[in-house]
Amino acid sequence: MSAPEAILFDLDGVLIDSRAAITGCMNDALEAVGLPRHDPRDLERSIGPPQLESFTELAELATRSRLGIATSKPQAYAEPLVERLGLAPHFVVVVGPDLDVDSEPKRVTVARALEAMDVSGPPLVGDRSHDVEAAIANGMACVGVLWGIGSEAELRGAGAAAIVSDPVELLGTFSSA
Numbered sequence: 219m220s221a222p223e224a225i226l227f228d229l230d231g232v233l234i235d236s237r238a239a240i241t242g243c244m245n246d247a248l249e250a251v252g253l254p255r256h257d258p259r260d261l262e263r264s265i266g267p268p269q270l271e272s273f274t275e276l277a278e279l280a281t282r283s284r285l286g287i288a289t290s291k292p293q294a295y296a297e298p299l300v301e302r303l304g305l306a307p308h309f310v311v312v313v314g315p316d317l318d319v320d321s322e323p324k325r326v327t328v329a330r331a332l333e334a335m336d337v338s339g340p341p342l343v344g345d346r347s348h349d350v351e352a353a354i355a356n357g358m359a360c361v362g363v364l365w366g367i368g369s370e371a372e373l374r375g376a377g378a379a380a381i382v383s384d385p386v387e388l389l390g391t392f393s394s395a
Contacts, residue, residue, distance in 0.1 A: 221282040221392050224340035226331055226358070229289035229296055229314075231345040231366030233305060237262055262367055279389060286311040288331035288342070288352075290324055293317075311335055324352035332356060341379070343388065344368075350376035361391055 230236045241258035249255055279285065285308055289296050293314035300306050313331035315322035332338060342353035345366025353360035354377055362373030362381040373381050382388045 222340050224284040224286065224335055224337040225279070225392065226286045226288050226328065226335075226340055226342045227309075228342070228344040228346070228349050228366075229287050229291055229300070229312075231368070232343055232363055233287065234299070234303065237367070279392065280308045283340075283392065284335060284337070285309045286331050286335045287313065288324070288328045289314045290322070290327060290348075324348045325355040328352040328356050328358070341392075345373075347372050347376035350378045361388065363388065 227233055241261040244261050245255040287296065287300065287309050291314050293312065294317050296314045297312045300309065300312050311331055311334040313327055313334055315327060328342060339357050342349060342358050342360045343363060344350060344360055345363050346368040350360040350362065350373060359379035362368065362378035364370060364381065364383045370381055380391055382391055
């Protein structure tokens with residue numbers, strides 16, 4: 219695959235490892251309503267949009283393609299998080315649902331990100347089946363990443379165009395052919 223004009227990324231699980239924070243909040247919520255806490259590993263399967271450990275190559279990728287984020291995390295939380303982590307300079311948009319939206323399907327969030335970037339059909343980098351399904355619904359290929367929450371079987375089953383195991387391999391996916 220040659221270097222595309224733009225690339226869209228999922229946030230949780232792909233650019234950041236938010237498992238501990240999310241499962242901790244889930245356990246706090248369970249406890250608050252009188253239910254028992256669970257082993258965090260058992261809760262991970264409930265994490266929807268899911269690390270970019272030290273993705274120093276991201277800057278190199280950003281020189282070849284415009285980068286955006288489409289996340290199911292509310293935009294009001296995602297934007298400051300991306301800023302705080304020092305990733306904001308690499309991304310032209312961060313798109314997530316509004317806080318007052320009960321539930322926005324990932325395909326809708328991805329469509330809004332594409333509109334904000336004024337592009338059509340860039341690849342989406344994601345780690346769960348809902349990322350793959352959202353990409354396909356928007357006429358995009360999805361590159362599944364194995365360092366997130368989803369499994370290879372989940373990503374293949376959903377129809378990921380490619381699956382990579384680390385950020386270096388991801389960069390190779392977007393090298394000029």
